[in-house]
Amino acid sequence: MTTKQQTRKAFAFAALGCIFRPTNAVLWVFLTATLVVQTKSKLALLLHTIVPVGVLAISLMLVVDRIGYGEWTCVPWNFVKFNVLEGKDKLYGVHPWYWYFVAGYPEITATHLPLILFEPRFLLPLLPASFVYAGKALLYLEKRTFFKPLLGLLILLNGIAAVYFARFHQREAGSPSDALRQDPLAFATARYKSHPLPTYIVVYSSGASALHNSLAIWKFALQKQFDHSTLSLDADSPVADTHMLVYSNQMISP
Numbered sequence: 001m002t003t004k005q006q007t008r009k010a011f012a013f014a015a016l017g018c019i020f021r022p023t024n025a026v027l028w029v030f031l032t033a034t035l036v037v038q039t040k041s042k043l044a045l046l047l048h049t050i051v052p053v054g055v056l057a058i059s060l061m062l063v064v065d066r067i068g069y070g071e072w073t074c075v076p077w078n079f080v081k082f083n084v085l086e087g088k089d090k091l092y093g094v095h096p097w098y099w100y101f102v103a104g105y106p107e108i109t110a111t112h113l114p115l116i117l118f119e120p121r122f123l124l125p126l127l128p129a130s131f132v133y134a135g136k137a138l139l140y141l142e143k144r145t146f147f148k149p150l151l152g153l154l155i156l157l158n159g160i161a162a163v164y165f166a167r168f169h170q171r172e173a174g175s176p177s178d179a180l181r182q183d184p185l186a187f188a189t190a191r192y193k194s195h196p197l198p199t200y201i202v203v204y205s206s207g208a209s210a211l212h213n214s215l216a217i218w219k220f221a222l223q224k225q226f227d228h229s230t231l232s233l234d235a236d237s238p239v240a241d242t243h244m245l246v247y248s249n250q251m252i253s254p
Helices: 003-020 024-038 042-069 075-085 088-092 099-109 120-141 147-167 176-182 184-191 205-217
Strands: 200-204 220-227 243-249
Touching: 003 024, 003 042, 024 042, 042 075, 075 088, 120 147, 176 184, 184 205, 200 205, 205 220, 205 243
Parallel strands: none
Antiparallel strands: 200 243, 220 243
């Protein structure tokens, strides 16, 4: 593969990343600017690589969004409009500028730090660049006698953290949907003893069969169903929730 082909491939992945998460552009703007400054044939790079890849990526993005939304829309522009121009990102909380240096970035590059947690996923695009420096540090430490124990400790700590955060961290004490499925009558009696039943009930197909008789008694009728998944996405339930079902209360006029 030639250098030109490698560059086009790199820009293709960069464009794909920016489509999936517009904030990736913050990282790629600096990398692209560095490449443009260092290359001798700047115009050729712009016309033969950056513009073709950009036009193709944007065109594909618009077509996919047209199919998904049912109308022409530009999702990155909506993202910028919502978060930057309208400032509605502040609805989810605001941190001081130094938070990224004292908490955010150290948090995503370390196994665990006792620092305040707030949406570090937005900083995840910085991880690949961080891995380069981490790899260089590990290469330097490889010659030390304590390298293997240190490497084993890193793997162990990350493994424990992965299991804990994936399975137990911030897990709900009790699932209302599970209680509704196990004993619908007791759940409805306890929850709606002094309140009317809701106008709509939304359940997944795996739990609909257990609620079928109760929903009929409560005068709920299936209003609409939506395709959901062909695979089980819940580790506690091997049955795939193929549909999302919406039931409406026939005793209440919508």
